[in-house]
Amino acid sequence: MNLTEKQEEIIQEFEVFDDWMEKYEYIIDLGKDLPKIDEDHKTEDRLIEGCQSRVWLDSHFDNGKMHFTADSDAIITKGIIGLLIRVLDQESPESIAKADLFFIGRIGLQEHLSPTRANGLLGMVKRLKLEAIKHISAAS
């Protein structure tokens, strides 16, 4: 599945929810299931400070693909990280760098990626893209 197909799949999954609370119940479950980053990996250089919740991002490059894990102190933020990982993990740096994360808006979660939300998610996506760009320029 490519990056667009993965996003379409998530949008379809969210279509079954009738109201906001059901949607968030699902996001919270995703957050609870997200593999945790090792405590000793939660270092300053992996931290993306939001005004309210914080995000740790751990990424590496292997076999032409980017891999990442992330964590947050807020469970809803973690749930959305779970969705972002599903879309972006194991993708090439090129597709991550130019990825349009349209699914966030389509499932009604755009507020979580707005600059005013201050939960570290926007910073996480920016940093991930930056990492991807670094790999592209290192390879060329």
Add this chain to the structure above:
Amino acid sequence: MSELEKKSFNVREIREEFPALRQQIYGKNLIYFDNGATSQKPQMVLNAINLFYSKENANIHRGVHYMSQKATTEYEAARQRIQHYIGARKSEEIIFTKGTTDSINLVAFSFGQLLSSGDEILISAMEHHSNIVPWQMLCERQGCILKVAPINQRGELIMEEFERLLSPKTKLVSITHISNTLGTVNPVKEIIQKAHAVGAKVLIDGAQSIQHMHINVKELDCDFYVFSSHKVFGPTGIGVLYGKEDLLDRMPPYQGGGDMISRVTFERTTYNELPFKFEAGTPHIAGGICLGKAFEFLESIDMEAAERHERELANYAEGMLDTFEGLQIIGEAKNKTSVVSFSVKGIHPFDIGTLLDKQGIAVRTGHHCTQPLMDFYGIPGTVRASFAFYNTKEEIDTFVQAVERSLSMLR
């Protein structure tokens, strides 16, 4: 005098005046519990904003034409209305600013010019960043020293410690009347008396008090009292600095520009009289006039009954929230009002706030611009519900149920 008669306190009737309260958010009736951040506006303020820009818009002071004179008269009438409401001796003692933060910065700069190296400023551990940072900046500029009076676990100022920190070196005590995070009502009258006894001046940060209780600056005998319009049912972008006339007279201007001058030559400029000395440039004319309207509205409210009602709301909410497992009320002062702040073990306030939002309830989460206070309690932030006199017990019932539902989802 007010066009509205002071009526017996009736929440239903008061709510009718606030159109913003009659709307649905995510398909739910809005419950607005973020009044500590900003209050909603009554219809008469909204009408006044519309009227000013539709028919009365003109620049004020020195205009010879009809509209300018009318706008000037209304702007100055608003100043007088505020003067009478807070019991200031003269309208010259009411300086229009951008808000509480601007008022404090004005004092920190202008009163600060009268201070010398080694002079002390005393604040409390429960202050908002806007009553911390301007003093730190002053200390850097002038070599003054910032002292912080500690609080106890209940969130009350420790009076013995406060008194111990007071000395002839203390030139200014700057303290909040009511804590925005904890709801603690500080014993400001006692604080002012004790500060004056050592010759210190006192600034009361009234950002969280004037909308909740009767304020009389003459009775309090404070030297400065500051507040924001938008928290007291008026427009954003304007606020007030009350200062005693002799003190304001001694302070140099804060900003230079039009309106604040008496005569300008390239060699020398002389400054205007109070209050204009501190009001450089075209002010927020519509804001001032409409803040006057907000005070006209307040004059119609029985503030003693409103205060009782808000305390009842806070007690009622706390009584129910306190029964939730792992939930800790932050701020348990004996004298507190209108704010319920809490944290829940193992659950981030951001998650609770997000789920309450989706249930139509507006609260604030985070550190509330009081990071040192969060450090004191060892928490990243709280969920804060802050009430106004238009809130109801029924809203609190819905809120408590929504908190319960949110917690069960997050555990």
